[in-house]
Amino acid sequence: MLKRDNLPLGIVLGVFTPVLAFFLYYLLVFMPKHDVSLSEFMTLVLENRQTLPKLISVCLLLNGVIFYFYTRSRRDITAKGIFLVTMLYAITILFLKILHG
Numbered sequence: 001m002l003k004r005d006n007l008p009l010g011i012v013l014g015v016f017t018p019v020l021a022f023f024l025y026y027l028l029v030f031m032p033k034h035d036v037s038l039s040e041f042m043t044l045v046l047e048n049r050q051t052l053p054k055l056i057s058v059c060l061l062l063n064g065v066i067f068y069f070y071t072r073s074r075r076d077i078t079a080k081g082i083f084l085v086t087m088l089y090a091i092t093i094l095f096l097k098i099l100h101g
Contacts, residue, residue: 010081021059049100053093
C-alpha cells in the first residue's frame with residue numbers, strides 16, 4: 001500500500017506521521033526525564049499555549065523525512081499530499097502563534 005502513488009495516501013501519511021512523532025517524542029524524550037503519564041503530558045502541552053506550536057513544529061520534522069523519501073522514489077503525487085497537509089499544519093502553527101503571542 002505504501003508503494004502506491006496517490007493523493008489520499010499522501011494526505012493520510014501527512015496527517016498521521018506527526019501524530020506518530022508526537023508519541024515518539026513523549027516516549028523517547030519527555031517520559032524518561034519527567035516520569036509522567038501520557039494524559040498528564042497532553043494536559044501540560046494544552047495548558048502551556050506557547051509549547052503547543054513548538055511541539056507541532058518538532059513533530060512536522062518527520063513529515064519532512066517522509067516527504068523526502070517519497071520524492072526520491074518518484075512518487076510525486078503522494079509527496080504532494082504530504083506537502084499539502086504539512087502546509088496546513090504550518091498555517092495552524094502560525095494561527096496558534098498569533099493568537100497566543
